[in-house]
Amino acid sequence: MLTLNHINKTFNPGTVNERAALKDISLHLEPGDFVTIIGSNGAGKSTLFNMISGNFQTDSGSIILDDIDLTFMKEHKRAKYIGRLFQDPLKGTAPSMTIEENLALAYMRTAGRKFGFGISKQEKELFREKLAKLDLGLEDRMKTKVGLLSGGQRQAVTLMMSTLVTPKVLLLDEHTAALDPGTADKVLAITQEVVKKDHITTMMITHNIQSALDLGNRTIMMDDGRIILDIKGKEREGMTVQDLLERFKKESHKVLDNDRILLTK
Numbered sequence: 094m095l096t097l098n099h100i101n102k103t104f105n106p107g108t109v110n111e112r113a114a115l116k117d118i119s120l121h122l123e124p125g126d127f128v129t130i131i132g133s134n135g136a137g138k139s140t141l142f143n144m145i146s147g148n149f150q151t152d153s154g155s156i157i158l159d160d161i162d163l164t165f166m167k168e169h170k171r172a173k174y175i176g177r178l179f180q181d182p183l184k185g186t187a188p189s190m191t192i193e194e195n196l197a198l199a200y201m202r203t204a205g206r207k208f209g210f211g212i213s214k215q216e217k218e219l220f221r222e223k224l225a226k227l228d229l230g231l232e233d234r235m236k237t238k239v240g241l242l243s244g245g246q247r248q249a250v251t252l253m254m255s256t257l258v259t260p261k262v263l264l265l266d267e268h269t270a271a272l273d274p275g276t277a278d279k280v281l282a283i284t285q286e287v288v289k290k291d292h293i294t295t296m297m298i299t300h301n302i303q304s305a306l307d308l309g310n311r312t313i314m315m316d317d318g319r320i321i322l323d324i325k326g327k328e329r330e331g332m333t334v335q336d337l338l339e340r341f342k343k344e345s346h347k348v349l350d351n352d353r354i355l356l357t358k
């Protein structure tokens with residue numbers, strides 16, 4: 094499905110600010126895999142997503158999605174295959190445009206639809222149908238400007254935008270971290286439902302170790318640009334937060350030092 098072969102990325106090479114953010118990362122995802130990712134501060138988690146979505150190009154290695162070589166493909170071309178949500182609910186939507194217009198933009202980006210002639214009745218129906226599934230009443234507020242929605246409603250709309258046309262891969266970069274706990278749980282539940290229904294291959298960065306173990310079928314731990322643990326199947330079943338922290342310590346010879354993880358405990 095998604096295969097990363099020996100990915101390396103160094104920022105500011107040859108300068109005093111040189112930083113090797115990814116060091117020989119190799120990873121293979123099966124269709125429908127839901128991988129949760131946790132790691133220390135600056136471990137390279139967001140950089141990994143930036144490589145997959147084409148925000149930056151890799152220094153070496155390759156990224157293959159099914160039979161498509163993404164390695165040198167421009168970011169806007171990859172957007173057709175890859176959905177991405179960020180921590181900040183303001184990212185990824187146009188706040189001064191309505192819900193309907195935002196969905197139309199997403200549709201244009203992912204389905205290649207041209208909107209010179211406005212939004213058709215069928216498209217409005219499709220958007221309404223999709224929004225109704227969120228169970229937030231947004232299907233009756235399609236003319237509301239996205240900037241007027243709460244953080245949770247906005248993340249739900251962004252999720253809808255990213256999955257309007259089912260992506261091959263969905264990247265969730267701490268997408269519930271800025272929400273209050275109740276709203277975060279609701280958005281996580283919606284995420285799980287959407288991912289399950291459309292069998293979307295998903296990677297989710299989280300600072301909540303319990304969520305990392307509860308959601309998905311596989312957990313990756315990163316430290317200093319490397320994947321140091323990749324846990325799935327029987328080994329993952331019944332694993333506790335403490336077990337995972339101990340495994341991290343054993344592999345990295347240090348205690349997990351992620352400020353946000355520590356604040357969550």
Ligand SMILES: Nc1ncnc2c1ncn2[C@@H]1O[C@H](COP(=O)(O)OP(=O)(O)OP(=O)(O)O)[C@@H](O)[C@H]1O
Pocket residue numbers: 104105112113114132133134135136137138139140141351
């Ligand atoms: N655009 C950039 N220019 C220079 N250095 C960068 C850039 N992006 C990331 N880095 C550096 O690469 C390393 C990995 O950063 P990254 O944001 O991927 O880590 P992370 O695991 O997501 O961290 P955190 O959990 O703290 O957000 C860090 O040292 C960071 O400072």
